[in-house]
């Protein structure tokens with residue numbers, strides 16, 4: 001598998017697992033936002049691609065880098081309303097082989113372009129490790145209504161993958177710094 005292919009596979013290769021429930025509420029105003037991520041792998045409307053190969057040779061992944069601008073829609077269908085763009089980079093940061101060690105660091109923004117949060121954004125950071133089951137990343141901040149927010153999100157690949165596209169379920173759990181922002 002080429003470096004570029006393996007990086008893209010990383011964006012796809014998530015086994016199905018049970019979705020986690022709402023956690024950590026405890027009476028606080030934990031905001032749940034449920035959307036579907038639509039990815040296109042190639043062609044004129046591709047939403048992701050490889051940026052740089054590994055500097056360690058054709059068979060290495062470490063150091064390879066990809067960019068994505070995926071669509072977050074309200075439904076499973078590609079025609080459902082577009083609410084946000086999920087824009088970021090993914091870098092293979094694991095030097096060692098093995099599912100638990102092949103970390104990929106993702107740094108991304110969720111830019112809301114419609115609906116209740118139009119004009120606001122969430123900042124995300126965190127690894128893909130193992131590419132198994134539901135993946136979790138940290139929400140480390142935001143803008144607009146999400147200024148100084150924190151939280152996490154859960155991403156689960158659904159069984160709707162075609163050679164050129166995939167759909168994932170994405171659940172954000174956001175604790176705003178000040179509930180009056182929302």
Ligand SMILES: *[C@@H]1O[C@H](CO)[C@@H](O)[C@H](O)[C@H]1NC(C)=O
Nearest residue numbers: 040042043044045046078164
């Ligand atoms: C790409 O998107 C444009 C604009 O929505 C559309 O007209 C075109 O058919 C799309 N191309 C493909 C290959 O899906």
Ligand SMILES: *[C@@H]1O[C@H](CO)[C@@H](O)[C@H](O)[C@H]1NC(C)=O
Nearest residue numbers: 001002003056057058059060
């Ligand atoms: C990559 O791995 C293949 C299969 O093991 C091998 O034939 C090839 O020589 C390797 N290429 C490099 C640049 O190491």
Ligand SMILES: *[C@@H]1O[C@H](CO)[C@@H](O)[C@H](O)[C@H]1NC(C)=O
Nearest residue numbers: 112113114115116117118119
């Ligand atoms: C989102 O906000 C922008 C800027 O205020 C506005 O131009 C646009 O019409 C809004 N979009 C929707 C779908 O409400």
Ligand SMILES: *[C@@H]1O[C@H](CO)[C@@H](O)[C@H](O)[C@H]1NC(C)=O
Nearest residue numbers: 015016017157158159160161
């Ligand atoms: C995923 O879809 C394929 C093709 O429709 C089907 O054969 C397979 O059983 C499905 N897997 C799961 C886990 O639902």
